[in-house]
Amino acid sequence: MSKLSTRKILVTAALPYANGPIHLGHLVEYIQTDIWVRFQKLRGHQCIYICADDTHGTAISIRAQRENRSEEEVIAESQIAHQKDFVGFGIEFDNYGSTNSVENKQQCERIWGKIRAAGLVKEKEIEQLFDVEKGVFLADRFVTGTCPECKTPNQPGDNCSKCGETYSPADLIDPVSTLSGTKPEIRTAMHLFIELEQLHDFLRMWSQSGEHLQPEVANYLKGHFLGDPADKEGAKKLRDWDISRPAPYFGFEIPDSPGNYWYVWFDAPIGYIASTQQWCQANGEQLSDWWENDGAEIHHFIGKDITYFHTLFWPGMLKTAELSLPTKVHIHGFLTVNGEKMSKSKGTFVKAETYLKHVNPTALRYFYASKLGGRLDDIDLSFDEFVAKVNTDLVNKVVNLASRSAKFVKETGLSATYPDDGGLFQQAAAIGDEIADAYEQCDYNRAMRLILECADRANPFVEDAAPWVLKKDPDKAEELQNVCTIALNLFRQLMIYLAPVVPELAEMTAQLLGDRLDDWEKSKTPLVGTPVGKFKHMMKRIEPKDIQKMVDETQKEQEEAAAATESNALASKYNDSDQPMVDEPLAEECTIEDFVKVDLRVARVLKAEHVEDARKLLKLTLGLGGNHQRTVFAGIKAAYKPEELEGRLVVMVANLKPRKMKFGLSEGMVCASGPGGEEVFVLSPDQGAQPGQRVH
RNA sequence: GGGCCAGUAGCUCAGUUGGUUAGAGCAGGGGACUCAUAAUCCCUUUGUCGCGGGUUCGAGUCCUGCCUGGCCUACCA
Numbered sequence: 001m002s003k004l005s006t007r008k009i010l011v012t013a014a015l016p017y018a019n020g021p022i023h024l025g026h027l028v029e030y031i032q033t034d035i036w037v038r039f040q041k042l043r044g045h046q047c048i049y050i051c052a053d054d055t056h057g058t059a060i061s062i063r064a065q066r067e068n069r070s071e072e073e074v075i076a077e078s079q080i081a082h083q084k085d086f087v088g089f090g091i092e093f094d095n096y097g098s099t100n101s102v103e104n105k106q107q108c109e110r111i112w113g114k115i116r117a118a119g120l121v122k123e124k125e126i127e128q129l130f131d132v133e134k135g136v137f138l139a140d141r142f143v144t145g146t147c148p149e150c151k152t153p154n155q156p157g158d159n160c161s162k163c164g165e166t167y168s169p170a171d172l173i174d175p176v177s178t179l180s181g182t183k184p185e186i187r188t189a190m191h192l193f194i195e196l197e198q199l200h201d202f203l204r205m206w207s208q209s210g211e212h213l214q215p216e217v218a219n220y221l222k223g224h225f226l227g228d229p230a231d232k233e234g235a236k237k238l239r240d241w242d243i244s245r246p247a248p249y250f251g252f253e254i255p256d257s258p259g260n261y262w263y264v265w266f267d268a269p270i271g272y273i274a275s276t277q278q279w280c281q282a283n284g285e286q287l288s289d290w291w292e293n294d295g296a297e298i299h300h301f302i303g304k305d306i307t308y309f310h311t312l313f314w315p316g317m318l319k320t321a322e323l324s325l326p327t328k329v330h331i332h333g334f335l336t337v338n339g340e341k342m343s344k345s346k347g348t349f350v351k352a353e354t355y356l357k358h359v360n361p362t363a364l365r366y367f368y369a370s371k372l373g374g375r376l377d378d379i380d381l382s383f384d385e386f387v388a389k390v391n392t393d394l395v396n397k398v399v400n401l402a403s404r405s406a407k408f409v410k411e412t413g414l415s416a417t418y419p420d421d422g423g424l425f426q427q428a429a430a431i432g433d434e435i436a437d438a439y440e441q442c443d444y445n446r447a448m449r450l451i452l453e454c455a456d457r458a459n460p461f462v463e464d465a466a467p468w469v470l471k472k473d474p475d476k477a478e479e480l481q482n483v484c485t486i487a488l489n490l491f492r493q494l495m496i497y498l499a500p501v502v503p504e505l506a507e508m509t510a511q512l513l514g515d516r517l518d519d520w521e522k523s524k525t526p527l528v529g530t531p532v533g534k535f536k537h538m539m540k541r542i543e544p545k546d547i548q549k550m551v552d553e554t555q556k557e558q559e560e561a562a563a564a565t566e567s568n569a570l571a572s573k574y575n576d577s578d579q580p581m582v583d584e585p586l587a588e589e590c591t592i593e594d595f596v597k598v599d600l601r602v603a604r605v606l607k608a609e610h611v612e613d614a615r616k617l618l619k620l621t622l623g624l625g626g627n628h629q630r631t632v633f634a635g636i637k638a639a640y641k642p643e644e645l646e647g648r649l650v651v652m653v654a655n656l657k658p659r660k661m662k663f664g665l666s667e668g669m670v671c672a673s674g675p676g677g678e679e680v681f682v683l684s685p686d687q688g689a690q691p692g693q694r695v696h
Numbered sequence: 697g698g699g700c701c702a703g704u705a706g707c708u709c710a711g712u713u714g715g716u717u718a719g720a721g722c723a724g725g726g727g728a729c730u731c732a733u734a735a736u737c738c739c740u741u742u743g744u745c746g747c748g749g750g751u752u753c754g755a756g757u758c759c760u761g762c763c764u765g766g767c768c769u770a771c772c773a
Contacts, residue, residue, distance in 0.1 A: 220700050223773060237772090304767075333701095334767080370708090377702075378766065385708065388722065396735050404732040449710080449720075456721090459736060468731035541733060 008289070008296040009047040011037050012272045014306060015054035015099065018078035019063055022085040022352040024364070025335040025342055028379065031368050032332060032442065033301040034091045038500035039439040042520045048290075052097035052104075052275040053079045056251035057264035058139055062179060064250075071250045075100060085352035089361045090503050095282070097275030099267050104274035105252050108267050112254065114321040120194050122240070129184035131177040137246055138177055138184055145172030192257060193240035199316040200226065200238055206315050212328050213311060214375060221311055241313060269314045272300075273323070290324075297327040304331050304376045330442055333378035344562075347555035354557065358550040362502050363390040363542055369444040369501040383547050391541045393448075397455040398494055399505070399538045401462065405487035406512060406535035408467050412481050414513075418489065418526040419482035424461060428454040428493050429524045435497050436520065444501070451497045458490040488513065489526040496523040508538045599655035600671070600695035602685050603630070608642035611663050618642060619663065620670065622652055625692030630654070630667040639680035651683045651695055 013033040016026060033049065040047035055075040064071045075098065083096055097103070115121060129138045177184045196203075204226045207218055225238055242263065244254060249261040273291055280287045290296050302310050310329050318325050334341075337348035355364065367386050370393070371379040418425070431450055438447035462483070470480040492509060496517050499506035506517045512533045515522075603622040606629065611619045616635045623629055632652065651671040658667045671683045685695075 216700060220768075223699050224769070225773085307768090336766095373709090375701085376767090380708085382707085385722085389708085391733090391735095392722070395733065400732060400735060402732095404736080408731075445709080452721075460738090462731080463729080463737045466729090466731080468729095471731080537733070539733085541735090 007040070007045040007047075008293075009040050009045055009299065010050060010276060010290050010296060011040075011047060011299045012050045012301065014300075014302045015052050015268055015271055016082055017057075017059070018053045018055045018075040018082075018098075019059045020078075022082055023342070024337070024350045024352070024355060024381065027089060027352060027364065028335050028368055028372075029301055029303060029332060030086060030091045031089065031365050032330075032372055032444070034089075035365070035369060035444060035500045036299070036301070036330075036439070036442060038092075038503060039436075042496075042499055042518070043436065044519065044521075048094040048276070048279060049092065050095055050097075050272055050275045050279065051093050052095075052099055052101075052271045053082060054264065054268045054271065055098055055100040056249075056262075056267060058136075058142070058245075058249065061136075061248070061250045062142075072100075081353075085356075088352065088356045090365065095275050095279035097271065097278050099264075099271040099274070101274055101278070103277045104267060104271050107270045107274045107277065108252055108262060109255055111270060111317060111321040111323075112262075115194060115317065116256070118198075118320045120196075120198055120320060122193050122195060123190055124193055124240070125188045126191050126242070127186050127188050129175060129177070130187040131180055131182065131184050133180040133182045134177070136179070136248055137187070137189065138179070142178050143172065143175050143184065144178055145175035189246045190260070191242050191246075192244035192254065192260060193242055194313075194316075196238040196241050196312065196316055199319065202319055203238070203312055203316060206319075206325065207311060212326060214331060216376065217307060217311065217329075217331055220307070225308075225312060238312070265309055265313070269309065269317070292323060294324070296324065298324055299328050299330060300326050301330045301332070304333055307331055330374075331376050332372065333376045336378055336380045338382050339380055344558040345555070347551035347553075347558070349558065350550060350554045351557070354550055354553050357553070358546045359542060360539065362504050362539060363394070365501050366390055366394050366448075366498075370448040372442065372444045373446070374442040383544075383551075387542050387544055387547065393452055393455075394502070394505075395539055395541050397452065397459060398491070398498070401455065401458055401487055401491040401494070402509070402512065402535060402538070404462060405467060405484040405491075406532055408471060409481055409484040409488070409532045410534060412477075413531040414488065414528050415478075415481050415485040416529040418528050419486060421461070421486040421490075424457060424486070425489055425493065425526055427457070428490065432497070432520070432523050439500065447497075448501075451494055454490070454497075455494055458487065458494070461490070462487050485526075485528065488532065492517070492527060493523050496520065505538055508536070512536075597655075598653060600651055601654040602649055602689045602691055602693045602695065603652045603654070603670075604649055604691045605645045605647060608640075608645040610637070610642060614663055617661075617663065618645070620645065622650070622668070622670075623691050624654065625690065628692065631665065632668045632670055633661050633663060633666040634670045634672075636670070636672065636680045636682065638678045639674075640682070645682075649685050649689055649691065651685060 011033060013030050016022060022030075030051075037047050037049040053075060055071075055078075060071050060074055064074045067074070079096075079098060086093065086096070129143055130136070131138050131142075175184055176182070204222075207213055207221050207226065210218065213221070243266045244257065244260040245251070245263050247253075247259050247261065251261040251264060252267060254260045254262055273287070276290055277287045279285070280290070291298075300310055300314075307329075310326075315325055336342070337350075338346075340346075340348075342349040355361070363386070367381065367390055368379070370389060371381075431454070435447050435450050438444070438450065465483040465486075467480055467483045467487075470476040470483065492513055492515075495502075495506050495509040499517050510516045512535060513527060514530050514533065515527055601624055603624055605620055606623045607621040609619050611617050611633070614633075614637070616637050617633045618637050618640065620632045620634055621629055622632055630652070653669040653671065656668050658665050660666075672680050673683070674680045685693075
């Protein structure tokens with residue numbers, strides 16, 4: 001196929017919020033997008049990958065206040081951490097900006113001016129809960145209270161988790177601000193709204209044209225927000241969009257509405273433009289060539305959770321501001337791990353940083369590529385599948401081709417002309433367009449399958465040609481060189497196809513063969529007559545134990561974080577140390593079946609006595625009511641005198657297998673806490689418990 | 697309650713506008729080889745295509761009802 005004319009493509013991934021670390025779920029998107037961008041560049045197009053940190057909003061302010069530092073400090077730290085994670089996964093942005101930049105403020109003002117001029121803005125008074133102590137209006141999620149419907153306490157501000165009732169936070173009975181713990185009061189405030197309904201016809205046309213959105217997304221929008229005028233139900237009205245927040249708010253103040261700030265979702269997508277502007281300034285380009293030019297494509301990659309913003313508000317804003325509309329919004333699903341939502345307690349909520357300590361990032365890039373289709377299905381990262389897939393495909397099949405042939409031609413280099421390979425190279429070259437098409441459609445899953453089919457033809461070739469046999473016969477040196485020339489060229493071809501997914505391996509291949517894999521067209525012409533470097537391992541197999549270490553570390557991080565949060569939020573007034581939990585971490589999870597095996601009973605200490613020659617033990621006679629009695633030797637001599645114990649109720653493990661001790665048979669255990677020695681604290685039931693009662 | 701999407705071998709998924717006998721990879725079983733990171737190669741087992749109706753000469757594919765799952769959204773769709 002002849003090379004297409006050069007396209008001008010601007011690509012964005014959603015802006016990560018500056019309030020948390022990058023995790024495996026985020027990476028689906030940044031990797032998906034990075035692959036697409038690298039593919040376009042490899043095809044010779046001008047393509048730029050634009051992103052930024054999303055920095056504004058209440059959550060950042062709250063965190064800054066809690067940590068007693070400025071918002072700017074919080075977002076600066078987050079930006080550094082995010083960028084480090086992206087570099088670790090080979091995600092190469094052409095510009096990574098911030099929504100808290102002068103460029104963004106400038107662009108917001110410009111776009112706002114256009115929206116105002118178009119008559120889309122109106123003012124409305126709304127009632128909102130106000131935290132008097134903190135001096136802020138409270139977003140729904142910062143209020144809890146009793147559900148007005150079913151009276152369940154501690155429900156969030158927008159809907160009840162018990163009965164499902166929805167309400168406004170002002171309807172809550174006994175509302176409490178989660179920021180200060182005080183009771184908020186209702187205040188009215190003026191908010192600015194954008195009347196999206198005015199853009200209804202445009203949005204229907206744009207979204208339903210079939211070019212810009214995946215069909216299921218277009219259907220969703222039609223059914224949910226836009227309606228169908230042909231239908232008897234008719235069109236639906238788009239709701240006004242509340243885009244201002246009263247001070248104090250961390251963001252940009254609205255120039256013609258002092259004391260009000262743009263809501264974070266207004267300035268966040270404009271961050272795409274602002275970040276492009278930074279890139280243009282650094283590269284001598286004009287912003288208008290990208291955002292006001294029908295000749296340039298704009299592709300947004302986002303998760304399905306933010307569909308609404310990117311397919312209604314954002315095109316509406318762009319249209320009104322007379323800027324280029326998105327060529328396509330590519331929407332992907334969520335990541336599940338081992339078939340379920342990522343879970344902190346199960347250790348599957350893995351941060352990018354934690355992953356990088358234990359597992360090769362190339363493996364995750366390849367795995368995601370092999371799972372991603374062009375649609376918004378969720379993808380699952382099953383650790384077993386991950387290990388098997390990456391090792392089999394990448395290491396055993398692809399890298400193996402080089403690993404089994406390169407060293408035979410280290411001395412001679414590649415043959416001067418490309419030998420007869422029975423059409424293998426041509427065959428693989430011929431499906432290059434099909435692979436390219438799959439990449440273009442974001443159907444990486446299909447691209448990977450096609451590429452692996454080539455690898456599955458290349459390995460049998462090597463098997464048949466048996467270079468290890470040829471090597472033993474000096475007369476067959478030329479044949480040996482030819483066979484390896486073929487194997488390495490097939491390998492190189494695969495690596496060109498895979499380069500967008502595994503850039504690190506492509507780079508190693510380039511070094512081995514002394515030729516950069518920087519052009520898709522190179523997959524059509526074999527490399528001949530060039531030297532071959534010394535082969536070095538390109539990629540280690542993934543070991544399940546590395547995954548386990550990653551999970552363990554994640555779990556540990558979460559426990560520590562949970563402990564910290566808990567002690568801050570709830571236990572701070574008691575000032576309890578977390579040392580006991582650190583000294584003795586939680587045991588493995590047990591089931592209710594496991595628990596009921598242990599029969600705990602209330603028992604009365606009938607008699608407590610010293611044991612001759614015993615340093616630590618007291619001999620207890622425990623009564624379970626009637627004449628049920630047990631003799632137990634307990635290691636509590638340093639902590640209790642016998643007379644302190646006699647008569648009191650304790651809790652004992654009553655069905656513990658009896659154990660013969662030096663001083664006699666012990667028929668159970670008394671429950672107690674503490675590290676030992678003098679610090680032993682025997683458990684007591686509350687008043688009213690009767691000996692013999694089971695503890696459930 | 698409504699909407700979008702999905703349900704194909706043990707697992708992950710292909711199956712184009714309906715067209716012979718439903719495929720691949722992995723896993724499982726058997727064998728070969730030893731250059732390669734116990735990698736590779738050959739052979740091989742496995743299906744009520746979620747369930748029931750309908751359209752058709754012909755349905756995994758189209759229509760319809762139901763079931764299950766994911767997501768979205770609700771006294772709006």
